[in-house]
Amino acid sequence: MRQPAHGGNLAWAAALADCPPDAILDFSASISPLGPPSSAIAAIVSQLSNLRHYPDPNYSELRLALSHFHQLPPEWILPGNGSAELLTLIGRELSQLAATMLMTPAFGDYYRTLAVHNAKVLEFPLDLGARELGVRKQGGQKRDVFLSSPHLPIPASQGCGLLLNNPHNPTGRLFSRESILPYLEQFALVVVDEAFMDFVPPDEEQSLISVVPEYGNLVVLRSLTKFYSLPGLRLGYAIAHPDYLTKWQLWRDPWPVNTLAAAAAIAALEAQEFQEQTWKWLPPARNQLFQGLTDLPGLQPENSAANFLLVESKQSTSQLQQKLLKQHQILIRDCLSFKELGDRFFRIAVRSDTDNQRLLAALKLVLSAEC
Ligand SMILES: Cc1ncc(COP(=O)(O)O)c(C=O)c1O
Numbered sequence: 377m378r379q380p381a382h383g384g385n386l387a388w389a390a391a392l393a394d395c396p397p398d399a400i401l402d403f404s405a406s407i408s409p410l411g412p413p414s415s416a417i418a419a420i421v422s423q424l425s426n427l428r429h430y431p432d433p434n435y436s437e438l439r440l441a442l443s444h445f446h447q448l449p450p451e452w453i454l455p456g457n458g459s460a461e462l463l464t465l466i467g468r469e470l471s472q473l474a475a476t477m478l479m480t481p482a483f484g485d486y487y488r489t490l491a492v493h494n495a496k497v498l499e500f501p502l503d504l505g506a507r508e509l510g511v512r513k514q515g516g517q518k519r520d521v522f523l524s525s526p527h528l529p530i531p532a533s534q535g536c537g538l539l540l541n542n543p544h545n546p547t548g549r550l551f552s553r554e555s556i557l558p559y560l561e562q563f564a565l566v567v568v569d570e571a572f573m574d575f576v577p578p579d580e581e582q583s584l585i586s587v588v589p590e591y592g593n594l595v596v597l598r599s600l601t602k603f604y605s606l607p608g609l610r611l612g613y614a615i616a617h618p619d620y621l622t623k624w625q626l627w628r629d630p631w632p633v634n635t636l637a638a639a640a641a642i643a644a645l646e647a648q649e650f651q652e653q654t655w656k657w658l659p660p661a662r663n664q665l666f667q668g669l670t671d672l673p674g675l676q677p678e679n680s681a682a683n684f685l686l687v688e689s690k691q692s693t694s695q696l697q698q699k700l701l702k703q704h705q706i707l708i709r710d711c712l713s714f715k716e717l718g719d720r721f722f723r724i725a726v727r728s729d730t731d732n733q734r735l736l737a738a739l740k741l742v743l744s745a746e747c
Pocket residue numbers: 457458459460461483541545569571598599600601607610611612
């Protein structure tokens with residue numbers, strides 16, 4: 377079986393660990409351990425009898441719920457079959473420009489969609505050594521928030537696109553809204569993938585959604601996969617000028633979002649208690665995991681605004697991954713598919729306290745056996 381280029385490949389991990397897939401403790405996919413919200417599951421069950429009907433092709437109810445959630449007119453919002461589906465449409469849009477600037481290391485699916493549409497790609501690496509670039513600011517509840525800037529060069533030609541990810545996967549860096557805004561004057565189209573922005577509490581978030589109506593060249597992508605733990609349901613949405621969204625709708629199949637996903641999404645957006653619980657849970661859980669990793673020999677995690685940590689390792693990460701799998705049935709995300717990171721980095725999701733402690737104990741054993 378081939379090495380996966382994405383987290384969460386349990387069949388591959390189980391074959392290596394010689395155990396059933398559900399025995400694997402999965403730190404490789406950055407999915408919240410708190411969800412899905414029970415109201416989303418209840419909404420799915422309540423809609424089972426409606427499976428005999430087609431979904432509303434305009435997703436009016438879902439768009440209205442998203443419109444209330446983001447305080448934007450429904451015509452500016454397009455739901456999709458996960459944000460991956462919308463990335464495919466955006467790749468086609470970007471391919472019509474002179475080139476697309478891609479901040480790297482980048483989520484692998486960006487390469488897929490840009491390549492499939494023959495888009496010209498200009499890669500611009502983040503300064504991985506510059507951890508100190510993060511400006512420490514006092515966030516809500518007197519927490520430290522690390523805000524950084526992508527520091528991208530201005531494109532040589534007019535008419536280029538820019539594809540950014542905020543918070544950034546795999547580093548977890550959070551770019552300030554102010555550091556991205558100038559790019560809207562310099563690029564023909566700016567796409568900001570905010571798949572992990574929900575994890576940043578409201579008083580610290582840096583979303584560009586509120587400025588979409590001011591910029592006809594801005595697209596923001598969101599996903600319900602990570603925050604609401606719904607990767608199997610497939611629900612994401614794009615926020616952009618209606619002219620783009622109307623065109624993209626013609627580029628795709630009808631009914632990309634099924635009835636159950638639409639109902640679950642509406643319930644999830646209304647699950648305020650779940651949202652608050654997540655914002656309360658994540659910062660201390662992430663800090664504790666961060667501290668535990670820092671205390672282990674040869675490991676250095678990055679500050680992260682998301683529900684995962686990128687960790688630099690003095691030892692080969694693929695060997696570490698194999699040992700954790702075979703000896704402890706724990707799966708971490710190696711970073712071999714991010715060519716800028718290679719075998720010296722791994723990424724882990726923040727999970728429950730019990731799971732995080734299990735990972736730290738396993739890492740301690742594996743690393744001490746190496747010394
Ligand atoms: C940065 C980023 N964007 C988008 C996605 C795709 O999410 P979805 O499940 O909504 O297609 C992922 C999934 O790993 C991701 O990491």
